[in-house]
Amino acid sequence: MPVPIPLPPSYRLDSSPSGLATEYAREIFDALMADEVYWGKYRPFGMIKRQIERAWRMPVIVKENEDGTEELAAFARVVADGEDFAYLDDVCVLPKHQKLGLAKAVVRDAIFNSGKEGDESSEYWQWVLWTDDAQKLYAGVDFVPAQVPRAMERLRPNRPQVFDP
16 A cells, blocks of 8 residues: 655656656756756766666656646656665756655655555665765665665776766
8 A cells, every 4th residue: 555645735746657757758867967966967868768767666746837737846766676675766856846845755655655566565675875965864764874894886887987986
């Protein structure tokens, strides 16, 4: 049973596999290229589009405007095996929609509603993420700093290092 995710009036969340993420691929790309976003700069549009299409789940929040149009407000991408492991990636709230609780909403939806109906709740999966900011947001859904000696990563060859050491 999905966990309800409260949203401000005129906002709605969609995380269906064939939902809004694909429809808003260009806007998601533009958001990831914005000056405020430090983690998406190396990815061309085609790569981001494929990442959206292949994601385990991609919660998207849109604002429904009075004139009947919608605009992208927030999104997150979940990469998972569907059983017990997931990586939370590309959590982003567009600037004009910040300070409304949308980051918390999209992260909570990703964490608590990513399991398939009838399966064990995704709340019990092992979740990981890499971030340089928003630790308080992630702590709100029980993320803790990784135990560094346990963690290892393999950087891909021929790809520029995005983050400063």
